[in-house]
Amino acid sequence: MTWLKLVEGYMPMQMISELGLSILVFVLVNWALHRSGMGIPKFWAGVGVFVFIQLYLKYRIYPPIPFSVRAIYGTVSACGIFMWVSGSEKEWQEFKRPILNVMDGITNFHQSVRTAMLVVIPLALGGFAYSSFLPSFEEPIELRTVHPAPPATTKVHGKTFVLQVVENPYRVNADGDYDQGYTDARIVEQAMGRLMKDVNDPNYNPWDPNADGYIKYVREGGEIFFQNCHFCHGDNLNGRGLWAYAFNPIPANFTDAGTIAQLQETFVFWRVSKGGIGLPGEGFPWASVMPPWEQHLTVDEIWKVVMFEYWHTGYYPRTWD
Ligand code: HEC
Structure with missing residues (x-):
């Protein structure tokens, strides 16, 4: 109506x-x-x-x-x-x-109504019980904010980080100063699953033992990633890890432009530190298994692994606008 x-x-x-x-x-x-x-x-x-x-x-x-x-x-x-x-x-x-x-059953009519009732009522109850026990194949409606607003500050290992101002201490240029432009220029390019930059240049090859500065930290971040994260987020950072299919929501695919590419680095730092359990109310009702990594990694390790994720996917962190 x-x-x-x-x-x-x-x-x-x-x-x-x-x-x-x-x-x-x-x-x-x-x-x-x-x-x-x-x-x-x-x-x-x-x-x-x-x-x-x-x-x-x-x-x-x-x-x-x-x-x-x-x-x-x-x-x-x-x-x-x-x-x-x-x-x-x-x-x-x-x-x-x-x-x-x-x-x-005072008249024939009333008797037939009575008989009909005796048949219809048990049948209706039976049908009701039957249909209420049938499994439902419809997906429940779940409205989850995948990227909820982060808090203004977050406390990791006893230290308070103001997300708007804090910088990744490892995102540094050759002089050791914070420099997103410098590091953005040194992210890897990928094509057909291969890393495309010149592997003989230590500035680009994080597996080079002589690499220093930014690219050395990327390597350390990579080690942390392959020790902790690839089970879920996948060798190629595409969310297809060994365990990925056991979970709902599935682990984030960092190669998808909808995840880290559109997030500030400090947002990612907060997400990695606090995990699924640290999401605010609007991040539910999905039960994310993303672990709160502050319980296993140091602050430095978290910064490095975040930087590795950007380096490997070829994305730049979003800047505060
Ligand atoms: C047990 C599986 C599992 C492991 C191990 C895991 N994650 Fe996750 N992660 C998830 C799942 C599931 C999600 C998606 C749900 C969510 O956003 O919480 C996720 C989401 C994320 C996000 C949020 C991306 C976005 O778009 O908001 C980041 C960043 C992340 N993981 C980083 C890491 C890092 C770094 C590690 C290793 C130190 C790691 N994860 C290890 C399961 C895992």
Whole structure:
């Protein structure tokens, strides 16, 4: 029922007044019918009101209310209807009569209704029980913010890091100063799964034992990665590690432009330190198995492994804009 709009903000009041109005109309109609001698029997009046309220709650209310809440409202309205039909002894007798008539089977018609009931009720209950035990193959709706807003500061190994200002101490140029431009120029290029920069140049080959500065730290980060992270995040950093398929959500694929490439380095530092368990509320209800690495790695090791992930994927960390 969408032609009659629910007014935002007034919905609960609108709902109560609509229901109240319908009951009032119902009472007036009932009263008028009684006066003209064609009153609806109490039993059917009660059933009608109950069904009307249920239909109203199911099809009129938006957003839809869950069955459990409708069941509560249904019970409350059933209580109200019982109070109404049992207001006096005479009315109560009148209400009960059709039920007793069926149970006693006073006429052939009532007997056949009784037989039909005896067949239909067990079948309906059985069907209900059966369908409620059937496994469901629908995926649950899970709205998870993959990259929730980071906190302003994070405390790792007793030290507080202000994420907006802290810098990766290993992202340094030949003079040992923080220099993102210098290091960005030295990330690896990949093609067909191979690292493409000149492997004879120690500035580019992190596996060279003589490499120093930035590229030496990248190598150390690589060692940390292959000791700790590749089981999940994969040898190629593409999220296809040995264990990856056991998890939901699956481990992040760093080669995908949607992960570290669009994150600040300090965001990644925070994520690696705190893991899935450290995600704020909007990161749930998915249960991320990403471990809180502060429990296993030092601050320096975390910085190095983060830098390795950028180097290997060929992405630059996003800068604060
Ligand atoms: C047990 C499996 C597992 C291991 C081991 C693991 N991770 Fe993860 N990691 C995940 C999963 C699953 C996710 C995706 C869910 C999430 O964001 O928490 C993830 C997400 C991340 C993210 C967030 C990426 C994004 O886009 O927000 C980073 C960064 C990360 N991992 C780094 C690491 C590093 C570095 C290591 C090793 C020190 C590591 N991970 C080890 C399972 C793992």
